[in-house]
Amino acid sequence: MHALDLPRGIDDPPSLLLWRLDDLIPLILMLIIGILADRLLLFVLLGLGLSRLYGRFRDSRPDGFALHWAYWHGLVPLGARSYPNPFSRCWRG
Numbered sequence: 001m002h003a004l005d006l007p008r009g010i011d012d013p014p015s016l017l018l019w020r021l022d023d024l025i026p027l028i029l030m031l032i033i034g035i036l037a038d039r040l041l042l043f044v045l046l047g048l049g050l051s052r053l054y055g056r057f058r059d060s061r062p063d064g065f066a067l068h069w070a071y072w073h074g075l076v077p078l079g080a081r082s083y084p085n086p087f088s089r090c091w092r093g
Contacts, residue, residue: 022058022066026050 004018014021027047034043058066070076074087 023051023055026054 006018016024027044027050030043030047030050031040034040034047037043067076071078071083
């Protein structure tokens, strides 16, 4: 049995009961797809596996890596003026 890290400050990631929200997103997404496809058990098991893989991936990377990766690939639109276009790979000074 391993220790469970509970959020203790305002800078900790949001959580739902004992789980971080970013760990629950693959599970909830697969749950919805499973309900729509009428293959609930298969997709819930797939969601559990994806959540576990994402947890391993997240623990081996620095904090904020997933958000940075999603921004770099254009999946998170940040509409502020201070953020450059994620699809501009060449910078001119």
